[in-house]
Amino acid sequence: MLIDGKQIAAEIKEELKQKVEHLKEEGISVGLAVIRVGEDPASKVYVRNKEKACEYVGIHTNTIVLPEDTTEEQLLKLVEKLNHDNGIHGILVQLPLPKQIDESKILLAIDPKKDVDGFHPVNVGKMVIGEKTFLPCTPAGIVEMLKRSDIGIAGKECVVIGRSNIVGKPMALLMLRENATVTVAHSKTKDLKEVAKRADILISAIGKANFVTADYVKPGAVVIDVGMNRNEEGKLCGDVDFESVSPIASAITPVPGGVGPMTVTMLLVNCVRSVENNS
Ligand code: GUN
Numbered sequence: 001m002l003i004d005g006k007q008i009a010a011e012i013k014e015e016l017k018q019k020v021e022h023l024k025e026e027g028i029s030v031g032l033a034v035i036r037v038g039e040d041p042a043s044k045v046y047v048r049n050k051e052k053a054c055e056y057v058g059i060h061t062n063t064i065v066l067p068e069d070t071t072e073e074q075l076l077k078l079v080e081k082l083n084h085d086n087g088i089h090g091i092l093v094q095l096p097l098p099k100q101i102d103e104s105k106i107l108l109a110i111d112p113k114k115d116v117d118g119f120h121p122v123n124v125g126k127m128v129i130g131e132k133t134f135l136p137c138t139p140a141g142i143v144e145m146l147k148r149s150d151i152g153i154a155g156k157e158c159v160v161i162g163r164s165n166i167v168g169k170p171m172a173l174l175m176l177r178e179n180a181t182v183t184v185a186h187s188k189t190k191d192l193k194e195v196a197k198r199a200d201i202l203i204s205a206i207g208k209a210n211f212v213t214a215d216y217v218k219p220g221a222v223v224i225d226v227g228m229n230r231n232e233e234g235k236l237c238g239d240v241d242f243e244s245v246s247p248i249a250s251a252i253t254p255v256p257g258g259v260g261p262m263t264v265t266m267l268l269v270n271c272v273r274s275v276e277n278n279s
Contacts (some may be wrong), residue, residue, distance in 0.1 A: 001155045005141075005145055008148050008149070009261035009262050012198075012265050012268075030089055031059070033061075033064065033085070035066065036064070036066070037098055037101065038068035038070075043142055050264055057268055069100075075106055076106065083109075083111040109122055117137065117270075118133065118170070118270070119165070129214075134237045135170070136167075138266075140174065141262030142171065142224055142262065145258075151201070153179065153180050155180070157198050157201070158180040158181065159181070159185055161185045180201065193215055196217065197217065202216070203226060204223075204226060204238075207227060208227070208239055210238075211240075212239050212241060217249060223240055225259065226239065237255055238253075
């Protein structure tokens with residue numbers, strides 16, 4: 001079975017469109033501020049995709065593009081201004097930031113009530129202890145995609161490959177919250193193949209093109225590919241070698257059209273939640 005992230009994302013966007021419409025009738029226009037610093041080509045594409053998705057469901061965006069040599073102080077000032085802007089319900093600072101800026105300081109400055117990425121330490125803490133909060137978009141999108149595909153999570157062996165703050169770590173926590181038995185594997189894991197093979201649900205977020213081949217996958221496993229890599233020919237491809245893995249997996253996400261559209265959609269979900277929780 002192919003897990004069609006694009007289709008599931010489209011369903012959620014239709015639901016959101018209606019919610020946004022209702023809020024408009026109540027006089028509330030949902031607003032997201034997106035800050036991009038510098039001209040990183042991948043960030044440009046990601047930000048453009050987020051703007052387009054917002055526009056589609058009726059969320060208004062205010063994208064602020066700052067030059068590569070922006071100082072930490074300048075960016076902190078802008079975040080502070082947006083924290084107090086009543087028309088803005090979500091603030092997203094596109095990562096990575098130029099090296100003169102300390103990412104953690106910026107994330108800490110965002111009002112947790114507007115932190116639609118779910119990266120503020122207060123929101124990360126709430127996620128860890130299972131309190132209601134903004135959840136990071138990629139892991140939350142994966143859980144939503146599994147649920148909407150009727151793939152049970154409770155009691156399953158889940159192996160997450162990768163331990164980043166944006167994907168791997170929160171992914172492991174959300175699968176734990178859904179009562180999976182969770183293993184986090186990474187570049188220092190011994191016998192990665194053997195560990196990955198234990199998985200009923202294998203989630204790869206390592207950033208290496210076609211790394212996960214059939215010998216990492218138990219027959220019948222569900223395989224979720226978070227990778228967004230370019231191969232030697234410059235073609236977009238995931239972490240998973242789709243050709244060899246798809247015949248043995250019971251379900252698999254494609255790249256593109258799998259996790260990516262879900263990530264953007266969960267950002268929209270978080271923007272609408274921000275209004276519902278704070279107004
Ligand atoms: N860079 C890569 N992924 C993300 C994301 O989900 N949010 C932000 N803000 N930056 C990113």
